[in-house]
Amino acid sequence: MFFPWGRRARRQKLLQSPVPALWEETLEHQVPLYGLLPADLRTRLIGKARIVVAERIWGGGDGLAVTEEMKIVVAAQAVVLLAGDEGYLYERLPAIQLYPEYIAARPRRGDGGPHVGVRLGDSWQGGNVRLSWPAVFEGAEDPQDGSNVVFHEMAHHLDSLDGQMGGEPPLTTESLQKRWPGVKVEFQRLVQQLMHNRQTWLDPYAAESPAEFFAVVTEAFFEEPAGLAEHHPELFTTFAELYRVDPRAWFEQ
Numbered sequence: 001m002f003f004p005w006g007r008r009a010r011r012q013k014l015l016q017s018p019v020p021a022l023w024e025e026t027l028e029h030q031v032p033l034y035g036l037l038p039a040d041l042r043t044r045l046i047g048k049a050r051i052v053v054a055e056r057i058w059g060g061g062d063g064l065a066v067t068e069e070m071k072i073v074v075a076a077q078a079v080v081l082l083a084g085d086e087g088y089l090y091e092r093l094p095a096i097q098l099y100p101e102y103i104a105a106r107p108r109r110g111d112g113g114p115h116v117g118v119r120l121g122d123s124w125q126g127g128n129v130r131l132s133w134p135a136v137f138e139g140a141e142d143p144q145d146g147s148n149v150v151f152h153e154m155a156h157h158l159d160s161l162d163g164q165m166g167g168e169p170p171l172t173t174e175s176l177q178k179r180w181p182g183v184k185v186e187f188q189r190l191v192q193q194l195m196h197n198r199q200t201w202l203d204p205y206a207a208e209s210p211a212e213f214f215a216v217v218t219e220a221f222f223e224e225p226a227g228l229a230e231h232h233p234e235l236f237t238t239f240a241e242l243y244r245v246d247p248r249a250w251f252e253q
């Protein structure tokens with residue numbers, strides 16, 4: 001039996017309790033992005049991250065003992081993708097598993113099969129997200145280098161919420177539905193450019209598949225928003241509409 005009001009009450013109680021000192025310390029030292037965020041957004045994201053830490057199942061693979069700090073570092077980054085959203089809090093993500101090293105790649109098995117990451121992590125249709133702890137740590141270290149494994153794998157997870165991890169997340173507005181064909185055009189353009197050995201601003205890994213394109217553009221959108229807006233203005237506008245934020249403001253000072 002599932003009582004949503006029970007969950008609401010639990011969340012309220014959690015958010016009314018003071019933010020533990022460990023959170024401030026961990027964010028300061030390990031998630032420098034939080035030092036750049038506007039104060040109100042920072043407070044809201046910490047609240048969301050506390051809920052994710054409390055409600056998700058956390059596991060360690062290959063003998064890794066998952067610490068509270070590790071959960072904070074992962075959750076604090078995961079909720080950045082939800083900065084503009086007031087509904088979803090990863091309720092449909094069963095578990096987050098952390099690994100002590102890079103994860104061995106697995107073969108792709110088509111739709112519904114495992115998604116193969118670049119051995120930094122992976123995300124499974126309707127399933128868990130697995131992350132290499134060293135990769136999570138490195139991804140957080142520089143919030144403006146365009147590379148963040150948590151953003152990448154959580155983007156795959158969001159993409160999978162419509163039942164298919166195919167590069168098109170649930171599009172909730174008519175405007176987004178109208179804009180999305182433009183994203184597919186940009187994907188095709190990237191594939192073409194690489195075929196002709198042209199330099200691309202986006203990480204060439206984005207050309208692997210529409211799903212990778214979505215995950216890589218998400219990383220660029222949150223870590224290099226000004227660059228994405230300059231080099232791919234339409235993609236930027238579409239992703240700003242999808243995520244309902246403009247991360248350029250975070251990096252202005």
Ligand SMILES: [Zn+2]
Binds near residue numbers: 115118152156212215
């Ligand atoms: Zn991927």
